[in-house]
Amino acid sequence: MAWLRLTFRLTAFCLFLAATMLLASSLLAFDLLTRRQIDRTPWARRCFRWACTCLGFEVRVHGAPPERNVLYVSNHISWCDIPILGSLTPILFLSKAEVSDWPIIGWLAQQAGTLFIKRGGGRARRVRASITQKLQAGESVLVFPEGTTGFGLAVLPFHGLLLGAATDCGAPIQPVTISYRRAGRPDPLAPFVGDDAFHSHLLTLLKQPPTRVDVVFHPAVRVKPELTSSQLALQLQNTVQGGLAHIQAGALDRAGNNIIRTAGGPEPSHPR
Template identity: 55%
Template structure:
């Protein structure tokens, strides 16, 4: 019990310090933009802040596979709010997030400073959201989406919604699938999933009390969709690739090397 409390206090202190540094960086970038009267690319600063926050929170991230260069639509399975700082620390990108996150203490403000694309679910917003993603991709910035539409328990991947993936087709950029998995003591971690009616603050404290969790991020081969390709079929195959990657992450937990298997790749309409 004492060890868990000490771990909680030390990580909270580190996380608080990291948030302070990130806030100062965000503030400095805002001042510079005001002085030069134009926006600057915030993704390099956001990547540093996300990676720092993830480390302070006790996530030990291992990346496998190559990040595609240039603007790309990144598609990942979704397990927890922690997917955001972890993946944001691996790739320079902009996130798509529900608008409620904007009201989270500190985190919401930092997400906005990092250029997160906030969306309001329902009310016929899907087309507007897709257009926003397509415009961001066409401007040369990568965007990450979670096409499951919700979080899962971290062992299986839920069916994907294909509508947002059409933004890549519209912008003429590839899609790069990502599998993310959490492991603790050689088994799928049961603490990381943020599901149901769980509360952010309570979930955060539970994670901070426990030893560091291992996170495997597998970057799969990019997929380019041609105009004649069936989007629903491509979406299903991307979902299967991410599921295979997640299964490989957990099946490799018992290997002596502790390294995940090579990522599976799919090629749809490659040119």
Template identity: 45%
Template sequence: MGKSLRFHLRVARLLAVLGLGLALAAWVSVLERLGRDRLMATRQRLTRWFLARLAGALPFRVRVSGQVPDRPMLWVSNHVSWTDIPLLGAVAPLSFLSKAEVRAWPVAGWLAHKAGTLFIRRGSGDSGLVGQQLTRHLGEGRHLLIFPEGTTTDGSLVKTFHSRLLTSAVDTGVPVQPVAIRYLRDGRRDEIAPFIGDDDLLSHLLRVLRSEVAEVEIQLLEPIAAGELGRTLLARKAKGAVERALFGESEDEGALAA
């Protein structure tokens, strides 16, 4: 199959999936107007089903290792690209915390909102309100995934996990589920998948769709009991676990063991 034909087939498949997502989101809007109870559980199930199809429309071959938790946890992952969301969202019914800018993205922002995504403005004063939302979400027994680095990287490092985003796990006693995601191309770090710098969504998407199939490794690591750990130590332990899974023993892990 020629590259041009393959690209156009991928675009057609993606558009079909997005059309399906719009239909599902419209249905959720109808349910909201009808005042249906327990709508978040419905949102999570529909979101997982949709994100699995979206992930399947992207040129990635995904391998998941580790055990999907059978109880609600706060999932924390390193962050490489917007593609992390469909790939991780296909693993389990999840809600996400995302930067507020995503809400303004055409189509994708509306879909994210209808899927139950919580949005936070970087550097704003609404972090307390978001923290209350996270605590309430976990307290109601639902999985939640956050990217505590607060930004994306090229996959060559893991930035500091912002401890304030883990306060909800400490307050509710919900365990933390560390997740490590890595993109590989020909056995090396993929330089196409990262969504960083001045990238815009459309240009990045087209670049991904034109590329060869890449490998994605998703590692579900040993859960960390929040227990009596403070949020700072919990953030360091979670970051260290992710870093060790990706690169071997991290500086944080060495410091914690000392």
């Protein structure tokens, strides 16, 4: 059964990649011909939905993304965080520079407007300035302040430097918690950590039954000028950690105001 599931999903995922590359190439050609750049975020959001469908994620959303542009901050468990969160709201991502070298995926990430960051050499400050420019232009940007992926059992310490982009332009910060569960427990397969290879991790996920993904949109935070970057980082970390604890305890399973969407299904509808 696992190999049959893998064959079906892998075929669908390859077709998805081919269609996405064709779309990205068409948009790039249009940019060159018209000498103006098409906004990629609506197209990227559609592609992220297709990716979630191919990967078989069962996504449950608690709360709702804000209507205005914000700086999103989230815990980071897997490369899967990006298509899941990108399928829910128009967003630009910040990613480690190594992703840009991934075959196909790296090029597609570049075409979607991903901001890549390399460690050291003062590059983080230049990326912070780029994030500020995107926020000022009305875009929403997501950063993973942990700086790396974790196993999804706890939230790692947040780094505050890039959070200053919101302070620089007066944009609110939107904390987000994401959690993967299988059979009611933290999913041991979803985390993408250490020296994991993308292709082997992808095949592992495609072989298994769907995992449940809970996404919590916490209330947006207006940055107080008296807070230091370390204090702000700790405040946001505690908020995201609180959401993770609620998910793992099953508290949100019992809540009556969940917004539920199965990947590939209809858009979430807000409860009345």
